[in-house]
Amino acid sequence: MTTTEIHNFLLDEPCVCDISVQENKQYKKHSYLYVITCGLVVETTQFPLIIGIPEDWEQNLFDFYIGDDFNRPFLPHVETYNKLCLFDLEGALIDQDFFGLLSQCIHKAITLLSDGLNEKNKIDLIHEFSSYWNALPNSLYSCCTAQFSADIGSLRYVKKVVHQSRSRTDSYKFFISEDCGAFSDWGINETQKIGGFICLSPKEYLYPPDPRSELSLSYINDLLRQVPSPKLRTSFRKIGCDKLLVFFIHQPDETETLLGVFAPKSEFTEVDGYYQLRLENGTTLYPLSIQRVDSNYLLQRTAHSQDSVHRCLIIGCGSIGGYLASQLVQSGISDLTLIDPDKITPENIYRHYLGRAYIGQYKAEALSNRLQTDIPNLKIKSIPETIQYALENYDINFAQYSIIVSATGNHNVNRWINRQLISAHIQVPTFYVWNEPLDLGCHVAIINNAGAASYEDLFYHDSTSGDLYDLTAYCAPGQKITRQVSGCSNSFVPYAATVSIKSAALCVDSIFAYFDQRYRPNSVISLKGDAFYFKKAGFKMSPVFLAQNDSMQVTPLDQLVPLDGVTS
Known part of the structure; x- marks a missing residue:
């Protein structure tokens, strides 16, 4: 397209007037392929409009601005520097037809501004409250772990100096929590001061400034006039002259709004039964841009919206166990016990969650340290021993947990665990997860240790040969799959980290599916790989692999039977 083509196209838009198109121009420190200045008539108001067309408009759309000299009212979806927020581009497909897209954006701008003038979209100010609050002048960054379980209370905060080299002035950022111990969890050791919070539930909407x-x-x-002063006295009496206040607002439509303010050199005065804030002359009132970092809030971006109350025992912190533990804590399960007697060795690092920085450390302890560095508010106990030794010599018992996961990948260890649970009549759901060799796939067995089902149901004993076969195995029997690096003690089954990641994900999904009653207990979930590298290595697949038509299959343990067939 050319400047003339754009100009002529806009002449046909009935609400656009006074058109000028310039090529290769800058506007608000952005470089544009074209800059269009025009008037946009919305009802009885003509808005001066600047449209920036970037070179990558196919990915990032056009930028629409209202002219800076125009005295506009406070409108939703118009940012402080007068840019219109026309569309949420997250996950959106952008039409590659330039003129069709330009027309669509113009009509969207007309609708947005018309609705703003008529207050039809005023509720959007509530839904986007934080973006307007954070854009206030003098705003200071803060992060907050407070849960605000009461209506009114005190909190602790730390003010940290931030040196800004460009402006040559210092700024501040704040860390806020109700829990004194949360500061050390985030590596913050500075002096804590006392602030206050108020939870409000107004009958009418509280709009942003x-x-x-x-x-x-x-x-x-x-x-502050929303709450009579007698309700504030006890919680606010220890707040010093530098006052930090947080307001947690439950709007009438249940939208939650969190805002804060820092008022140095200030005091409370009581006026008509309400606390009022008074500043010393020349003191700046700082709005706080609050980033919530409590688990309940952060987990909203996952499929699991709140912190899980489960206690989980993970036996085996190797390739599967490391990824599994990471995915569990990122799914909201914060109380873990990790058991593994082995240390991280150099040959582990290409298929383990932990890398070379942890070589020589016990897997259980290193995994605990890594997880607690990455994710806040975890309660992890690590035991660098076998499960047999841990049960005898540590203060743990299978019955203490609501989830047990065996990620050892060892059928013999899993059989022992299952026998212990059955003999002690412990009906904790137990998830056994293991990989197949190379890229054949993986399995998760769910056994709740009630009734007649047991881990032994996974096996078939051939009375003729005397051999014991795994009824779920994708690998045909009688093949030597293990490899050796330096003798028998260093033999291993080859598979990539991607297989362990899939196994861990399958196990985590199975855990939540079980508690959502989407999977029945005493079943095995089998996920097929494509077997490309397995076949390339000259190995043969079992009839189980060949008979499974879907990529994932759920089979009750009592329906596992030997399959006859030709291997491939």
Whole structure:
């Protein structure tokens, strides 16, 4: 397209006037392929409009701005520097038809501005409250782990100095929590001070202030007038002259709004039965841009919306166990016991969650340290011993847990675990996960240790040959799959880290599916690989692999039977 083609196209748009198109121009420090200036008539108002067309418009769309000299009202979806937020591009497909897309954006801008002038989309100010609050002048960054379980309370905060080389002035950031111990969990050791929080449930919406102006003291005092002073005295009496206040607002439509303010050199005065904040002359009132870092909030981005109450025992912290533990804590299970007697060795690092920085460390202890560094608020106990030794010599018992996972990949260890659970009548759901060689696949067996089902149901004893066969195996029997590096003690089954990651994901999904009652107990879930490398190595697949038509299959243990057939 050319400047003339764009100009002529816009002439046909009835709400667009006073058109000018310039090529290779800058606007608001952005370089554009074309910059269009025009008038956009919305009802009885003509908005001065600037449209920036970037070179990569196929990926990032067009930028629409209202002219800076125009005295516009405070409108939803218009940022402080007058850019219109037309579309949420997350996951959106952008039409590659330039003129069709330009027309669509113009009509979207008309609708957005018309709805703003008529207050039809005023509720969007509530849904996007944080973005307007964070854009206020003098805003300071803060992160907060508080849960706000009460209506009113005290909290602790740490103010850290941030040196800004460009402006040559210092700024601040804050860490806020109700829990004193949370600071050390985040590596914060500075002096803690006392602030306060108030949870509000107004009958009418509380709208954000206009971010084009500094936060007014009257806005905060209006919030304080929501709660009579007698309710605040006990919780706020220890707050010093530097006051940090957090307001957690439950809007009438149940939208939650979190905002904070830092008022140095200030005091509370009581006016008509309400606390009011008064600043010392020349003192700046700082809005706090609060980033929530509590687990309940952060888990909203996952499929699991709240911290799980499960206690999980993981036996085996090798290739599967490492990825499995990581995925479990990222799914909200925060209470783990990790058991593994082995240390990380150099040959582990290409298929283990832990890398070379942990070589020489016990897997259980190293995994615990890594997880607690990455994820807050975890409760992890690590035992660098075998499960047999741990049960005899440590203060643990199978019955203490709501989930048991064996990620040893060893049928003999799994059979021992299952016998212990059955003999002690412990009906904790137990998940046994293991890999097949190379890229054949993986399995998860779910056994709740009630009734007649047991781990032994996975095997078939051939009375003629005397051999014991795995009824789930994708690998045909009678083949030597293990490899050796330096003697029998260093033999291993070859498979890539990607297989262990799939096994871990299958196990985690199976755990949540079980508790959601989507999987029945005493079943085995089998996930087929494509067997490309397995066949390339000259190995043969079992009739079980060949007979499974779907990539994933769930089979009750009492339906496992030997399959006859030709291997391939």
